[in-house]
Amino acid sequence: MTEENNKEEKTAQSKEDQEKKPVQRPAARPRPRVKKEAPPPEPSPKEPLLAELVQQVTEKLGEQAIEESYVNQNGEHLLTLVVNRDHWAKLASLLKQEANWQYTYLQNCAGVDQQTYFEVVYHLYSLEHHDQICVHVKVDRDQPEIPSVVNIWPAANWHEREIYDLLGIQFTGHPNLQRILMPDEWEGYPLRKDYQPLDEGV
Amino acid sequence: MLRTEEMLLNVGPQHPSTHGVLRIVVKIDGEVIREATPVIGYLHRGTEKLAEDLNYTQIIPYTDRMDYVSAMSNNYVLVHAVETMLKLEIPERAEYLRVITLELNRIASHLVWMGTYLLDIGALSPFLYAFQDREKILDLFNELCGARLTYNYMRVGGVKWDAPNGWLQKVEQFITMMEKRMKDYHQLITGNEIFIQRTRGVGVYSQEMAIQYALSGANLRVTGLQRDLRKEHPYSIYDRFQFDVPVGRHGDLYDKYLCRMNEVEESLKIVGQALASFPEKGRVLGKVPRVLRVPEGECYVSIESPRGELGCYLVSKGKDKPWRLKFRRPSFCNLQILPVLLRGENMANLVAILGGIDIVLGEVDC
Amino acid sequence: MDWLFYIIGPILLLGIMLGFVTYAILFERKVIGWIQNRPGPNQVGPWGVFQTVADIFKLLTKEDIVPERADQTLFKIAPIITFVPAFLVLAVIPFTDRIRFADLAVGLLYYMAISSITTMGILVGSWSGNNKYALLGGMRSAAQMISYEIPLVMSVIGVVMSAHTLNLTKIVAAQNEVWFIFPQLIGFVVFLIASIAELNRTPFDLPEAESELVAGYHVEYTGFRFAFFMLTEYAYIFAMASLTTILFLGGWQAPFGWTFLPPLIWFILKFAVIVFLLFWLRGTLPRLRTDQLMEFAWKVLLPLALFNIFLTAVLKEVPWIQTFYR
Numbered sequence: 001m002t003e004e005n006n007k008e009e010k011t012a013q014s015k016e017d018q019e020k021k022p023v024q025r026p027a028a029r030p031r032p033r034v035k036k037e038a039p040p041p042e043p044s045p046k047e048p049l050l051a052e053l054v055q056q057v058t059e060k061l062g063e064q065a066i067e068e069s070y071v072n073q074n075g076e077h078l079l080t081l082v083v084n085r086d087h088w089a090k091l092a093s094l095l096k097q098e099a100n101w102q103y104t105y106l107q108n109c110a111g112v113d114q115q116t117y118f119e120v121v122y123h124l125y126s127l128e129h130h131d132q133i134c135v136h137v138k139v140d141r142d143q144p145e146i147p148s149v150v151n152i153w154p155a156a157n158w159h160e161r162e163i164y165d166l167l168g169i170q171f172t173g174h175p176n177l178q179r180i181l182m183p184d185e186w187e188g189y190p191l192r193k194d195y196q197p198l199d200e201g202v
Numbered sequence: 203m204l205r206t207e208e209m210l211l212n213v214g215p216q217h218p219s220t221h222g223v224l225r226i227v228v229k230i231d232g233e234v235i236r237e238a239t240p241v242i243g244y245l246h247r248g249t250e251k252l253a254e255d256l257n258y259t260q261i262i263p264y265t266d267r268m269d270y271v272s273a274m275s276n277n278y279v280l281v282h283a284v285e286t287m288l289k290l291e292i293p294e295r296a297e298y299l300r301v302i303t304l305e306l307n308r309i310a311s312h313l314v315w316m317g318t319y320l321l322d323i324g325a326l327s328p329f330l331y332a333f334q335d336r337e338k339i340l341d342l343f344n345e346l347c348g349a350r351l352t353y354n355y356m357r358v359g360g361v362k363w364d365a366p367n368g369w370l371q372k373v374e375q376f377i378t379m380m381e382k383r384m385k386d387y388h389q390l391i392t393g394n395e396i397f398i399q400r401t402r403g404v405g406v407y408s409q410e411m412a413i414q415y416a417l418s419g420a421n422l423r424v425t426g427l428q429r430d431l432r433k434e435h436p437y438s439i440y441d442r443f444q445f446d447v448p449v450g451r452h453g454d455l456y457d458k459y460l461c462r463m464n465e466v467e468e469s470l471k472i473v474g475q476a477l478a479s480f481p482e483k484g485r486v487l488g489k490v491p492r493v494l495r496v497p498e499g500e501c502y503v504s505i506e507s508p509r510g511e512l513g514c515y516l517v518s519k520g521k522d523k524p525w526r527l528k529f530r531r532p533s534f535c536n537l538q539i540l541p542v543l544l545r546g547e548n549m550a551n552l553v554a555i556l557g558g559i560d561i562v563l564g565e566v567d568c
Numbered sequence: 569m570d571w572l573f574y575i576i577g578p579i580l581l582l583g584i585m586l587g588f589v590t591y592a593i594l595f596e597r598k599v600i601g602w603i604q605n606r607p608g609p610n611q612v613g614p615w616g617v618f619q620t621v622a623d624i625f626k627l628l629t630k631e632d633i634v635p636e637r638a639d640q641t642l643f644k645i646a647p648i649i650t651f652v653p654a655f656l657v658l659a660v661i662p663f664t665d666r667i668r669f670a671d672l673a674v675g676l677l678y679y680m681a682i683s684s685i686t687t688m689g690i691l692v693g694s695w696s697g698n699n700k701y702a703l704l705g706g707m708r709s710a711a712q713m714i715s716y717e718i719p720l721v722m723s724v725i726g727v728v729m730s731a732h733t734l735n736l737t738k739i740v741a742a743q744n745e746v747w748f749i750f751p752q753l754i755g756f757v758v759f760l761i762a763s764i765a766e767l768n769r770t771p772f773d774l775p776e777a778e779s780e781l782v783a784g785y786h787v788e789y790t791g792f793r794f795a796f797f798m799l800t801e802y803a804y805i806f807a808m809a810s811l812t813t814i815l816f817l818g819g820w821q822a823p824f825g826w827t828f829l830p831p832l833i834w835f836i837l838k839f840a841v842i843v844f845l846l847f848w849l850r851g852t853l854p855r856l857r858t859d860q861l862m863e864f865a866w867k868v869l870l871p872l873a874l875f876n877i878f879l880t881a882v883l884k885e886v887p888w889i890q891t892f893y894r
Contacts, residue, residue, distance in 0.1 A: 074501035075286045076435065106416045108502060110515045110528035121515065123502050123530075127413065127427070130434065134502065155416030158538050166250070181246040181567060190251050191526075211700050218782060233704065233858055324770060324855025330604035396771055396854050549704065550857040553780050 044071040050079050053133075060094060061087050072134065080134040088137050089147040095124060095133070096152050102128045106153035111163035113193045117141050118169055122149075139169055148174040166191040208236060215244050219322045219553040222563025226540075226556075230549060238544040238552070240537060245567035253527040258284050258358055258494045261527070266352035268529065269565040271314050274307040275507035277356035279529070282437060283503045283514040284358045287496045295484035296360035297439045301476050302373065303346070303355060304438075305469040309380065310339040311508035312462045312469075315560050319459070320391065322557040323400050328391055335383055338376055345369060358494055360487035374477055377470050384467060392460070401455035405543050405555040408453065415539040418532050419510025420461045421559060424450035431506040443475045455558040462560075465508075495522050509533050509560055531568055533561040577669060581658060589802040590620045596847045603851035630791035635698055638788065642696035647789070647796035650689030653682045654803035661810045662737045664820040664831040675736040676728065679811060680721055683766070686800065687713040690775070690785050693797070697788030705784030708858060709768065709775035715865040716765040716772075722873035723758035726880040727815050736811075740819030747818040751883075754876040756816045758869050760845075763808045765865070768801065770850040774858055809842040810835075817842075 044050075054069050068082035083091055095103045103124035112119040118139040125132050139146050148171035149156045160171045161180040168189035171177055179186060188195055214225035223244035229237040249268060253261045258280075265276035278300060285292065292300075317332030340350040347355040347363050355362055391397055409425040422429055430447040432440040448464035450457030496518040504513035510532030517526040536559050543555050594609065594616060601608025609616035634643055660675040662668035672678050687710055694706020728734060730751065731742040739748075749756045765772040776784030786797045813819060817838045820831035829837075856864070883889050 072500065074289075074499055075503055078502070104413050107504065107511065108513050108515055108528070108530040110526070112517055112526045121500075123513070123515070127429065153416065154414045155535060155538060158534060162534075179243075181243040183243070190248060209700060219780065233708075320854060324773065325853060326600065326770075327604050327851050330606065334605060390852075394854065396856060399860055400854060400857060548857060548859060550774070550780055550855075 044073055044077045046071050046077045046079060053079060053081070056100075057081070057091065057094075061091060065091060067138070076132070078132060078134050080136065082136040082138065085137055085139060085146055088135075089149070091135075092147075092149045092152050095135075100129075101133075102126045103131075103133060104128075104153075106149075106155045106159075107132070109156055109159035109163070111167040111169055111191070113167060113191060115193055118144055118167060120146055120163065120169065144169040145172055146170070147172055148177075150174055165189070168192065206231060213552065219557065220563075221318065221557070221561060222566075224537075224556075224561070224563055224566070226544075226552070228544070228549075228552065233549040235544050235547050235549060235552060238541050240540050242534075242537070242563075242566050245563050247568070249568050250527055250529065253524055255523065257522045258496070258524070261524070262356065263352065263354045265529075266354055267564055268531065268568055269507065269509065269512070269533070269562045270351055271562050272307045272311040272508045273351060273353050274303045274355065275505060275512055276529075277353060278304060278438075279503065279505050279507070279512050279514045280527075281356045281358045282505060283501060283516040284494065284496060286501050286503050287499060287516060287518060288358070288490075288494070290359050290490065291488055292438075293360055293485045293488050294481045295364070296486045296488070298476050298480050299361050299365060299486060300356065300438055301440065301443075302473055303343070303353075303361075305473045305476075306339050306342065306373070306376075308469045308508045309466050310336045312466045313339075315462060315508075315557075316387070316391075316459070319557045319560075320397070322553040323397065325391075325394075325397070328387070331383075331387070331390075335380065338379070342369070342372060342376065345372075357487055357490075359490035360485070362487070364486045370477055370480060373473065377474055377477075380470055381467075384463070384470075387463065392463070398456060400554060401459060401558075403452070404455050404551055405547075405558055406452065406454045407539065407543065411539070411542070412453075415542075416535050417510065417539060418535065419506070419508070419560075420458055420465065421510060421536050421539075423447065424457045424461050425453040426451055431504055431511060435504070437503070437505055440472075442479075443472045445469075445472050455554060458558050458560075493522050495520060496524070504530065507532055509562065509565070510536060529568060531565040533559075533563075533565040534568070537561050537566055574669075578659075581669070582655065585655070585658065585803055585806055586799075588806050589799055590624070592802050592805060592843060593620045593623075593798075595843070596850070599844065599847040600851045603848070624795065627791055627795040632792065633788075633790045635788050637698045639696040639698070642692050643788075644793075646689050646693030646696060647793045647800075648689070649692060650686050651796050651800045651803070653685040653689075654800045654807065656682050657807045658803075658810075660736055661807065662740065662814065662819065663810070663835055665737065665740075667832065668737065671737055672735065674734045676724060676734045676739070676815075679736075679807075680717070680724075683804070683807070684713070684717060686804070689800075693789070694785035699788050701781045701783070702785050702787040705775045705781045705787070708781075709785055711858075712765060712768070712772065712774060712861060712865075715862055716762045716869075719758055719865060719869035719873045720762035720766060722870065723755045723762060723876060724815060725873075726752045726755040726876045729877070729880050729884070736814050740814055740821065743818040744821055747816060747821075747823075749816040752816065752876070752880070754872060754879070758873045758876065759816065760812065762865075762869060763812065764846065764849065765861070767804050767808055767846070769805075769846055771853040771856050772861060773855060774861060805843060805846060809839050809846070812842050813838045 050069055050071055054066055057065055064084055065087040066081055067084055070080055072078040072080045095101050103126045105125040105127055107123040107125045110121045112121060118141055120137045120139060122135040123132065124135065137146055146169060148160055150160065158180060160174055161177060163169050164171060164177050165179045165182050166189055178184065182190070208229050208231050211228045211230055212225060213228055214220040215223040220226070225241040225244065227239045227241060228235050247267070249264050252264060261280060262277055265280050266273040268276050313332040313336040317329035320328040343353060344350050345366060346369060347353050407425065409427055412422050412425045426449050428447050428449050433447055445468045448461050448468065450461050498518055498520040500517040502513060502515045504511050511530065512532055513530030515528040515530065516524055519525045540556065540559065544552060547555065598608040609619035612618040612622045634640060657679050659670045660672050660678050690709045691706050694702040694709070727739060727748050730748065731739045733739060768775050786794055789797060813835060820835040822829065822834050
């Protein structure tokens with residue numbers, strides 16, 4: 001559970017950052033200061049579920065498979081795994097097929113530029129167990145490659161193309177990895193934080 | 203032996219039945235489709251990129267432009283995501299107004315679908331009828347928020363405008379009128395032999411396939427799976443209302459039609475209940491900080507838009523602007539199944555199947 | 569005097585037909601407007617009476633575009649091939665016992681034969697434009713017109729058997745006691761459906777299915793050439809409604825001996841009912857699919873028409889009933 005503590009520390013730290021900023025400004029902004037006394041979030045009721053999940057995954061794929069795990073307390077307390085890229089393909093098919101998971105429904109798939117690395121975020125849903133899970137996979141920024149999951153969830157097809165289009169992450173094994181929203185001859189990947197817009201003329 | 207060859211036909215981006223600027227590259231052999239490839243992106247405006255430079259209130263009008271047929275649900279999904287991150291309490295009256303507008307918008311959206319779908323199939327009149335009824339909803343919205351399509355109505359913490367005097371009575375009148383009109387529609391369309399011939403058993407897919415392709419909304423329910431996010435993960439105050447989730451049995455286009463028409467009736471029920479228990483007084487915009495700084499973290503929320511599961515994935519770094527905002531657009535996801543459905547179909551079924559998916563290009567391309 | 573009639577008459581008829589087309593289009597738009605809860609055209613002239621005239625002027629003044637990669641000659645000839653038969657068939661239509669042009673002994677056969685030539689024009693026009701949508705529309709059109717011609721002709725045989733003639737004037741004369749719509753009800757229904765299909769109108773408007781093929785066989789045509797295709801379509805409505813009136817509704821004969829109206833008025837009234845029916849259907853029904861259309865022609869209409877011939881032949885021999893079949 002060290003990861004969990006880390007996460008809490010991180011959020012606490014970020015809160016401090018957030019509160020410092022209004023203080024720096026001369027104008028009176030009392031409201032953020034009131035929030036300062038907000039207690040650290042209570043442990044989620046879903047913590048045991050998370051521990052169970054992590055244990056099952058480590059049993060099957062080994063210690064390195066999960067880099068980090070926490071409960072995202074926003075909304076419906078979403079179990080979140082940060083999965084090692086090399087183990088992702090195996091874990092994905094397990095998540096879909098294993099009887100007590102059966103995450104057959106790929107709700108969403110998004111790419112995020114975290115500046116030092118990329119992240120591909122999968123939101124999976126199990127129609128059998130009415131259960132949702134979030135999987136983050138970190139991708140190296142210099143060599144953005146991640147195994148495609150189209151053969152596991154065909155719905156990922158266009159999502160992956162979109163991520164490739166906007167962030168430039170290569171999905172190895174994708175049947176047709178082409179730009180989908182931007183024109184084919186477009187240069188650069190618009191959703192990267194270091195993207196320089198080309199259209200100076202407008 | 204006659205020599206036949208395949209013909210490459212570009213349906214769209216300018217075509218009466220692609221509902222916008224969708225292009226489908228079809229290989230046809232006579233009138234039989236051998237292969238179909240949808241090409242999208244003609245309406246890509248980079249909403250997600252633009253959102254990274256805007257604060258949360260400024261993003262709301264941009265969401266209007268995604269699914270412009272039901273802009274209320276787009277408005278809602280964004281403010282819902284922000285509210286989830288901020289853990290805000292929403293005033294009662296605002297929640298009721300949200301539900302009423304969301305459901306009215308669902309009715310309007312389904313009416314547009316029904317009208318244009320029958321137009322695709324070749325019937326002219328239902329289109330006009332549907333648009334006349336939708337017009338009444340747009341008039342109601344116009345009175346409420348000053349816009350007919352791009353509402354910009356929801357705000358983080360509530361809604362922008364309270365219902366003007368007499369507005370709720372007008373909604374009530376509309377509900378009574380619409381209930382009668384539904385009977386007319388059933389008389390005109392539901393039993394029409396040609397319509398049944400055109401849609402029964404066409405564009406069928408199994409439940410497994412629907413799940414594999416992550417279809418949502420009526421496209422998923424038509425296979426018999428009862429998944430409606432309003433019931434399954436009730437957001438806003440949907441858990442207070444009694445309504446059914448209509449499902450289909452055959453997974454064909456006719457069932458889709460019935461599903462959507464029944465959904466309209468369910469929406470009418472919800473609005474009726476909401477009007478009955480509408481709070482007399484109260485604020486419509488809760489107490490929110492003037493500058494919205496969403497705490498660091500992420501969240502994914504999803505709601506049942508008329509087209510399916512409309513999701514919003516929000517990553518914040520504690521600034522007043524989102525770090526990353528991704529919309530899970532139901533039209534985009536549902537459209538993926540099109541090539542599979544079209545293979546081996548008749549050319550005339552192309553428009554019927556495409557229409558049945560119910561896409562809005564603003565949302566597909568985002 | 570006769571030769572004067574033969575020169576002026578057709579010109580007059582052309583004028584009448586153009587007038588009909590102009591106001592049929594207005595009437596159609598008005599009827600569909602009423603069906604759809606809206607006023608229809610009402611801006612040009614009082615009650616919109618000059619709307620179609622304005623539309624025709626617009627078409628006349630438009631640029632005449634011939635696609636660069638089209639087959640120039642065929643592209644230009646096609647509208648003519650399409651329109652000429654539509655006008656030729658009017659020659660044998662007797663509007664009353666005196667207003668008629670050619671009293672051919674094989675009038676009915678002439679009508680059926682000449683009207684098929686139009687298919688050729690449509691096919692040529694669709695192919696020469698070098699457009700894929702037009703080609704699809706043209707192929708559909710050819711398939712549909714040829715398929716539906718068979719039940720159309722077959723359904724009329726019952727009438728011919730009863731009237732003992734192919735001459736249209738005599739067919740009307742044979743109906744002075746009872747209209748053929750009653751003894752030949754099956755024939756009438758088959759004829760009506762097949763004629764709607766021949767006219768390419770809803771629910772059989774596949775060749776110009778707007779939502780599928782953009783506009784069908786005349787996608788590439790502009791201006792006056794396009795107007796010719798539209799003119800053909802409405803000229804056929806004129807001809808087909810006249811033919812239906814003559815074959816099944818007793819032509820110019822007054823029902824119940826109500827001869828207080830002149831024969832021409834009766835003809836126009838019956839004719840108007842058929843035209844209205846066509847417009848009414850357009851406001852109500854969706855469109856069939858190609859394969860369903862073909863199946864319907866070959867598996868439903870044709871057997872029905874054959875059955876009707878058989879039935880007529882049998883009933884002609886049954887005592888008392890045979891009086892209705894002569």
